[in-house]
Amino acid sequence: MTNTTLDTRGLGRGAVALALTLALGVPAAVLTATPAAAYSFSDVRIEGADRIEPETILSYANLSRGVDVSTSELNAAQQRLQASGLFERVELVPSGKTLVVRVSEFPIIGAISIEGNRRIKDDKLTPVVQSKSRRVYSPSQAEADAAAIAQAYAAEGRLAARVEPRIIRRPGNQVDLVFEVREGAVTEIERIGFSGNRAFSDRRLRNVLATKQAGILRAFIKRDTFAPDRLELDERLLTDFYRSRGFADFKVQAVAPEIARERDAFYITYQIQEGPQYRFGNVSVTSEIPNVDAAQFNAQNRVRRGQIYNPQVIDTSITRMENLASSLGLDFVAVEPRVTRNPASSTLDLNLVLTRGPRVFVERIDIEGNTTTLDQVIRRQFRTVEGDPFNPREIRQAAERVRALGYFSNADVSSREGTSPEKVIVDVNVEEQPTGSLSFGASYGANAGVGLNASLTEDNFLGRGQQVALGFTTAKGSRALNFNFVEPFFLGRDLRWRLSGNYRETKNLESATYDSKGLYLGTGVDFPVSANGRFELRYSFRSTDLNGIDPLTVTPSTTDPGNYLVTGSSPLIEADEGRRISSALGYGYTYDSRRERVDPRNAWKLSFSQDFAGVGGDVKSVQTNLAAGIESTAWREDVTMRAEIEGGSVNMLDHQVSRISDRFGGSAIRGFESNGYGPRDFVDLPNGKRKYIDALGGNFYWVARAEAQFPLGLPEEYNITGGVFADVGSVWGLDRKSVEARPNSPAHDVDDGMKLRAAVGLSLFWTTPVGPLRFNFAKALKKEDYDKTQTFDLTISTKF
Incomplete structure (x- = not known):
């Protein structure tokens, strides 16, 4: 018999039959006439296998010795070996009673590299590559890795990116795997539109979405690139927005993303159905549990007749009722909201029914994916522990609290059946994200001039959920160093403990006739006293040193006869020279309606605090502060x-008498310089x-502010809005007027x-990648001759 090598890779069954015919010397006419001719092999010899065991090869071939084998079965054996992914080439060579199986194993990967990637660095692309060095090269895996790299580019908005895997042969059956990247241009979102919206403008709805239109800062803003995964989030944001404002029937009917012919821009249109805006009609609380009186639960209800429908209000009321049931020792109590629609009156009748839920317990809570964050940081977001009754609503709220931490790029919380139908296992899967930042920058102030600053912040210190911040600033005539540490769950309870301090030094300031050094150390702990209120107990230590004070002198001018030159400081400030230490205990109360998120269109806050100095130190005083504010929207929430x-x-x-360092300075009214108004010598x-x-500050102050923020008609992707404001107030009162x-x-x-000051002005709000900036243009309407006004001010925009 002729010993001919047979390579059947890629051949069809007819071709295999012909090849076997030529190799065995059998006339083709015979095989054609008898296509089911059988061949028997008493031995199988394997050649070329270095790493793969012969038993493995035989198991894939599935050929038995001494059994008749047809040509089609030989072809199938060859196909099975090739499809195993273990070999680069496979040859079946019949040789008499011996079947020779020659294989060429895939090479070992030496090095893996990515070339051509400039926009996305290796440290972000390498984790998506599943091919590994010192492992067997797999063409299918390399293609999958190339697709994964392309997908990473697509997530960055570069849908035109192309990735090709290449191999470079090396001695010793090794290869280097190279992914060649052609990045392409960013596919930006040129326009986002809506159809079917009547209650809110396109501009207002675009502000709701996480996705943004491309604007002048497209090089820095990453949310204006098209990301298909973000569309689902945007749908949910739109739905939550509408339903929290009474549109219970709202739905997103379709999302139509269209790509431009040049593949460099997307146009997205949301087709929505608003439906009517509902208000609550009849509201009641009933009980279907024997011996449980609904009257005591009705006090926990926050839903009122005539109120605009908001699912958050219902959810808050249910949570409060379920918490009350738990405190009364009533397990497995569920509150079921039963809603009846009244289309004619656009009202919803709500009945909160106390029912007996299924007897299901939490078996355990499994947490995975947290490589840095400790389990206890995640676990304390759950009000439920192992062995407690299972409450689906509480699990959902815990999931929201985990996401709100800001430590994770993704956080999924789900439940599954435990070891028995009466037990549930809660699975928490998270993906860590960076929580620290190191920044350097520059600042400019009308009085301080150009300054430099550096800061280091970490919101999840050592994975414990602690916040640490260090900062250093320097400007003309001043420098400051500060630190802050916050433990949000002190002693394993909902106690927020803080420790902070700063050191500030001023010298030769234009706004002061003295130099100063100040040291502050403070600590405190706050805790909840109601759903929206928190109470704080605190201690502070201050050391203030005033120096470099020259006595007040009046001398005739040598250059301007008839005039006089006044130098030095006020005698009242001169009397304050030296170091003074204050040691104070205090308390504070804050109320913020947004903690329960009952009304998304309106919010109000209140704070009151007192500090009692005299626990050691040189100062004995009581300082009291009170503040209140309200925020609301109008004109379809555009204003x-x-x-x-x-x-x-x-x-x-x-x-005792107050020093200038103890008093309030005139800085709360826009349109005036820092310490630009108030008592003056x-x-x-x-x-x-x-x-x-000199401006001396005062023992008392008050200020009222009002402002409105509104769109200017500019493309919203510029993130520029306008505003008007009006401020009025005063600083007054000293313990002594002379020394x-x-x-x-x-x-x-x-x-x-107590002399009134007032100012009005215009503002420009600009949200930039470096932070929200605010430009104020003010005009003082009511002022004294000695006040120092300021017509322009650039600040960091603060939230309500």
Whole structure:
């Protein structure tokens, strides 16, 4: 018999039959006439296998010795070996009574590299590659890795990216695997539109979405690139937005993303159905559990007749009722909301029914994916522990709390049946994300000039959920160092403990006639006293050193006859020279309606605090602060209106007098410089003129602010809105107006009356990648001659 090598890879069954015919020397006519001819092999010899065991090869071939084998079965054996993915080539060579199986194993991967990637670095692409060095090369896996890299580019908006896997042969049956990347251009979202919306404008709805249109900052904003996975999130955000505003029948009927012919832009259209806006009609609480009175649960209900429908209000009421049932020792109590629609009146009748839920317990809570964050940080977001009755609503709320931590790019919470039908296992799967930042920057202020700053923050220190912040700032004539540490779950309870401190030094400031050094250390713990209220107990230590104070002098001008030159500081400030230590205990209460998120269109807050100095130190005083504010939306929520009022007082004890470092400065009214208004010292000059010297601050202050923020008609992708504001207030009151005069010291007096100041202005709000900026253009309408006004100010925009 002729010993001919047979390579059947890629051949059809007819071709295999012909090849076997030629190899065995059998006339083709015979095989054609008898296609089921059988061949028997008493031995199988394997050649070329270095790493794969012969038994493995035989198991894939599935050929038995001494059994008749047809040509089609030989072909099937060859196909099975090739499809195993273990071999680059397979040859079946019949040789008499011996079947020779020659294989060529896939090479070992030496090095893996990615070339051509400039926009996305290796450290982000390498994790998606499943091919590994020192493992067997698999063409199918390499193709899958190339697709995964392309998908990573698609997530960044580069849908035109192409990735090709290449191999470079090396000695010793090794290859280097190279992924060649052609990145292509970013596919941006050129326009987002809506159809079917009547209650809210396109602009307002675009602000709801996580996806944004491409704008002037497209090089920095990553949310204006098309990401298919983000569309599902945007649908949910739209649905939550509408339903929280009374549109119970709202639905997104379709989302139509269209790509431009050049594949460089997307146009997305949301087809929505708003439906009517509902209000609550009849609201009741009933019980279907024997011996459970619904009346005591009705007090926990936050739903009121005539109120605009909001599922969050219902959910809050149910949570409060279920918590009450738990505190009364009533297990497996569920509150079922039963809603009846009244289309004619656009109302919803709500009946909150107390029912007996299934007797299901939490067997355990399994947490996976947290490589840095400790289990206890995640576990404490659950009000439920192992062995407690299973409450699906509480599990959903716990999932929201886990996501709200900001430690994870993704957090999935699900439940499954445990070891028995009466037990449930809660699975928590998270993906970590960076929680720290190191930043360097520059700042500019009208008074401080150009400054430099550096900061280091970590919101999940050592995976314990603790917040750490260090910062350093320097500007013209001043420098400051500060730190802050927060433990949000002190002693394993809902106690927020903080430790903070700062050191500030000023020298040769244009706005002050003295130098200062100040050290502050403070600590406190706050805890909830109601759903929206928290109470704080705190301690503070302050050391303030005023120095570099020159005495007040009045001398005739040598360059301008008839005028006088006034130098030095106010005698009241000169009397404050030296170090003074304050050690104080205090308390504070804050109320914020947004903690329960009952009304998304309106919010209000209140804070009150007092600090009692005299626990050691040099100062004995009581400082009181009060603030309140409200925020609301109007005109289809395109306009946001805010109003705030605040005030404070410093009352000295034991006949002490306040220093300038203890008092309130004039800085709360826009349109005035820092310490630009309030009590001020002055000297009456011999020429009949009056010279005002230093701003002294006051023991009392109040200020009221009102503003409105609205769109300017600019493309919303620019993130620029406008605003108008009006401020009014005053700083006043001193414990003393004069001190014992130095010899030959000029006479002076103080104006410390409660004199009204007022200002109005325009604002520009610009949300940038470096933070929300606010440009204020103000005009002081009510002021004193000695006040220092400021027509322009650039600040970081703060939230209500």
